Amino acid sequence: MTTSTGSADLHEQLRQLPKVSLHDHLDGGLRPSTLVELAAEIGHELPETDPDALAVRFRQNANSGSLEKYLEAFAHTTAVMQTAANLRRVAREFVEDLAADGVIYAEVRWAPEQHLQQGLTLDEAVEAVQAGLNEGAESVAQKDGIIVVGQLLSAMRQSDHSEEIVELALRHRDKGVVGFDIAGPEAGFPPSKFAAAFTTLATRMLPATVHAGEGDGVESVRDALVSGRAQRLGHGTRVAEDISVVESEQDPAEDGEEVFQVELGEVARWVRDRQVHLEVSPTSNVQTGTIAAFVPEGEEATLADHPFDMLYQLGFNVGVNTDNRLVSGVTLTGELVALAETFGYGLAELADFQINALEASFLGYEEREALSGIILEAWNA
Template sequence: MIDPFGDARVEGVSIRSLPKVSLHDHLDGGLRPDTIVELADAAGIDLPETDPTRLAAWFGRQSEAGSLEKYLETFAVTTAVMQTREGLTRVAREFVEDLAEDGVIYGEVRWAPEQHLQGGLTLEEAVEAVQEGIEEGEDAADDAGRSIRVGQLLTALRHNGRSADIARLAVDFRDEGVVGFDLAGPEEGFPASGHREAIDIVSGAFLPTTIHAGEGAGLDSIRSALLDGRALRLGHGVRIAEDLDVVAREGEEVRVRFGDLARWVRDREIPLELSPSSNLQTGAIAAWGKQLDDHPFDLLYQLGFAVTVNTDNRLMSRTSLTRELAQLVAAFGYGLDDLETFQLNAAAAAFLPIEEREELIELIGEGF
């Protein structure tokens, strides 16, 4: 995939060369187009396009529909080629290799094991296959002179009724590559409060949780993620800006009245896993505009929220972490200090022991 921001620089420094942390990146949203074509051909799966370049363009077009529901439809193609141990392992290995090439030194890959059982795999076999691929990718990156570590976030789909099973699976594999639990899928009509058993399971085992909220739905979804879901991070969370009332603008200064929820999220430094390109494509920022510079990212950053920068789905958004950062630089005039802050926020929010987070923070400081 051609990345138009691959050589982007800020203050004369290559953004790709800077050490980065990726917290919100879906496995089934990060496949290489040529891998999809090869795996589909071997499995006899029909694709909308059989040329990798045209297939990549198809994903891009489908993802520009402006709604989360339309955006999610593209995953039927990627998950179809991820139903075997070999397919899952290859996709996971390449996923890690691509992160390392983008300068990522720590990443968390989220994926829903329940979507990968059509070929006869068990939930446990699927997790083992992905972990095998992750470790192969880490070794390949190390051989290429790039150090990276990647942990799994097991995702339960909030509309499928298997969240308790996935919670137990996550706890069972916490010492074998799994670092946390996630809830994803349609927010409207499926609040975190409907998954009390799953949340009790992971919370009782002290396994950290991040929940998709504030993307496809607003403040009530965020409130439920925090109060019912006991989320330590918000997957996207961009619509927390709906709880901010801009009362005056004086030059570059903005006076804002906080709602109770927004103040809680800001004051408790609850990390926001913002994904600028994806937020634009899914309509998550429709209330503020239709261009990247309409994104409330900068408002949230200037107000002191714990913002992090993520890709969400690299294939669908045709992006990379380098590209997301470059677009923010172009939109808001950020410099190296700002980009370093975003990475430090992400390192502090990683689902790792504090000693390992401190090591990440030190590596980021050295790299910048």
């Protein structure tokens, strides 16, 4: 995409357009100033006490190429999210920040089991977050804005609480919870280990998205679809490893542009043909090494190496997400600008990603239709 006034104006144009966010972690999206304030209140030591310096530190860690450094931030964010009041505040600000970035529908994911260190029960934690989400939406409405937010409850793969978290999600399904997720270390903790939990979800008709194709490869994606009955794939990026380039040639009709013929493996073909939605987080995928297989040997990964455009061109159902706004130092608008500048997308393509995400959301049909009208009207205008 090109504009006459440059990327700053493009950013502002896209910021004002309605967007959809499906993959955004609550504990990865705190305001730096809030983290500093809450840490001081409980005596938790941070690597930096100036909010701007703290944000820079987290971005540097994220860009270091070290997953360990990337994850450092979460020890700090979860430490200050152990009381109902703090969870409520973080959730409220989370919504307000999304709305300021033009998001009108969001699913916020988080793991309640990680927020019980100061005596909260699982239900109390969920209720506190929902209260904050409601307050955030009300605050946005008072300024004549609109945002709808649902909770995705994540069970941590390395622990043994998946069935308990499923029951928690079911208890709150009519009180703000819209679905279930598993997160944490992907390799070594396949969805098949949690088959009973996924069976309960399917039996009770609560949808699931599964982190897969981020920290592990194609077989993890397969298991997410089979054992996890995943309606969506959290990231899903490494499904591209199941796509082979079989030949390439110069296309004379395209001024000598190289044209590639590809072959899809059975997992990639299933995901593409069934239009299983991929919750792609471009910057995070670069930072965490998810796209390592697509980076030329000896070179540093960049967004241009991401298979996002290949997946999109081949007809995969892709959406754009931030994953962890504080940790990665991104916004949804910024991710769209980066993709536009890297792959030459125009407004039509960027609008596609919003509709893809909305149609794959865990909202009801009527709500999706209403928000779809808002999105299409704004982007077409």
